[in-house]
Amino acid sequence: MSWDELAPDGVYPIAGANALFLEPCRMISSAYAHYFALPHRYYSRSFFLRHHDHSADNPQTQLPQKKRKRKRKKPIHNHSNPKELLAEQRHQGIRQFILDAHQAFLAIPEVSDLLKSLEDLVHKSKGSSDCEEIHDTGTDMVDFVKLSYVWQSPFYDITLFGVQGSSLRSTAPISTFPLFKSTVENNLHKESIGICAGTTVILPEKSRFLMSDFADTWRTLASHLGNDYNFILIDPPWENKSVHRHAPYSTLPNKYLLSLPLKDLANHQGALIGLWVTNREKLWTFVEKELFPAWGVNLQAIWYWLKVKSDGQMITELDISHHKPYECLLLGYMLPHHKKDSSQVPPPKVPPDKQVLISIPGDHSRKPPLACSNFFNLDNFLRNLFQHLHRLNVLSAFIALLSAYVPGHDQMRGLELFARDLHPGCTSWGNEPLRFQQTQYFSKR
Numbered sequence: 001m002s003w004d005e006l007a008p009d010g011v012y013p014i015a016g017a018n019a020l021f022l023e024p025c026r027m028i029s030s031a032y033a034h035y036f037a038l039p040h041r042y043y044s045r046s047f048f049l050r051h052h053d054h055s056a057d058n059p060q061t062q063l064p065q066k067k068r069k070r071k072r073k074k075p076i077h078n079h080s081n082p083k084e085l086l087a088e089q090r091h092q093g094i095r096q097f098i099l100d101a102h103q104a105f106l107a108i109p110e111v112s113d114l115l116k117s118l119e120d121l122v123h124k125s126k127g128s129s130d131c132e133e134i135h136d137t138g139t140d141m142v143d144f145v146k147l148s149y150v151w152q153s154p155f156y157d158i159t160l161f162g163v164q165g166s167s168l169r170s171t172a173p174i175s176t177f178p179l180f181k182s183t184v185e186n187n188l189h190k191e192s193i194g195i196c197a198g199t200t201v202i203l204p205e206k207s208r209f210l211m212s213d214f215a216d217t218w219r220t221l222a223s224h225l226g227n228d229y230n231f232i233l234i235d236p237p238w239e240n241k242s243v244h245r246h247a248p249y250s251t252l253p254n255k256y257l258l259s260l261p262l263k264d265l266a267n268h269q270g271a272l273i274g275l276w277v278t279n280r281e282k283l284w285t286f287v288e289k290e291l292f293p294a295w296g297v298n299l300q301a302i303w304y305w306l307k308v309k310s311d312g313q314m315i316t317e318l319d320i321s322h323h324k325p326y327e328c329l330l331l332g333y334m335l336p337h338h339k340k341d342s343s344q345v346p347p348p349k350v351p352p353d354k355q356v357l358i359s360i361p362g363d364h365s366r367k368p369p370l371a372c373s374n375f376f377n378l379d380n381f382l383r384n385l386f387q388h389l390h391r392l393n394v395l396s397a398f399i400a401l402l403s404a405y406v407p408g409h410d411q412m413r414g415l416e417l418f419a420r421d422l423h424p425g426c427t428s429w430g431n432e433p434l435r436f437q438q439t440q441y442f443s444k445r
Ligand code: SAM
Pocket: 145, 212, 213, 214, 215, 235, 236, 237, 238, 249, 250, 251, 252, 365, 366, 367, 368, 418, 419, 420, 421, 430, 431, 432
């Protein structure tokens, strides 16, 4: 059995557990009519690293050539200080849920078919061509963060083109925007192509982005991006020794996040807030005691992203003290700003606690694409509907991923902060929101 038969949109509910197995490439692809995300690009670390270090293909993740000392794994129970003890207590509180979810995942009768078919897809996609030759704008990926520092950066533009029919020839230019510090929008009900800085990017339908540094725009984020979001997903560049060492991106002092103007960005009727956090106790204390109170967010549920290898086993042992195989998504509500509005809005359906999302990780720090979970490309939907009638069941699980929990009845209006990609119907902000939108990550359908 293949993914096409079992979970065409990449979301496989795991029976008997509060858990879902996700295939992010399919989730991303379901949002595009003309393109699909290339599995070998998405999973380059998980499927190929053993044989070849693909970080060397990517200028942003190149490591210095010096030999790295092999670090000894920390002993399993080494709680020399009170913070470690607290972290261990937190871990002990959820380890059985994680184990149960993982057991239920391994017990899926089709699990080996799903993993095998994914591996086949990844290897097959390696042989297929990506989109770059269509637009003839060079083969190198652009490092937008570096580009934003050069003196010419204010002069860089992005020009959007429509995508025409199956030939994928771009139409006449639709519009041109400054590339940095300006809100760029694809207001078409289909994806468009953006040409900028010698590269080509794909913009999903109705997506928007602002590419800027926190220092330059934190005061003006709401005037750039609007104040109507009922779902805000945040994946900050937390200070972290290992991030410093490998330096895939720069980090921000945690205190800076207190200045993120979440209240200004959120819809006046309230918003669901999702915050990715690492397992460091210092960080949890900061979020619980300072950050959420400053933002006015009430913590409601914690979801766990369990990372597995291509054979389905966890990426590290569950009980190693400093490198857990899971990361946490804290979900909370920012309450309505005005009392009179709160009476008009039905109370949101609260997300279930301890939901486990299982997937094989992609690039360093790349999270499963939760922000695209409520938006469907109609062409894809109809195409798949006719091919796979049982998809309707899957669809309900997929939509329920997060959009069911946003305040209000209507559509999710999503904003992703510190984003590295775009999603249909959503707005992305960060210093590199086009990173994974470059055509090298996609192929033609
Ligand atoms: N959620 C993303 C994903 O799934 O790919 C990963 C986000 S990563 C943890 C944090 C991002 O914040 C990186 O893209 C990094 O370049 C960006 N960042 C770091 N410092 C920043 C700053 N001063 N202003 C804006 N973005 C920044």
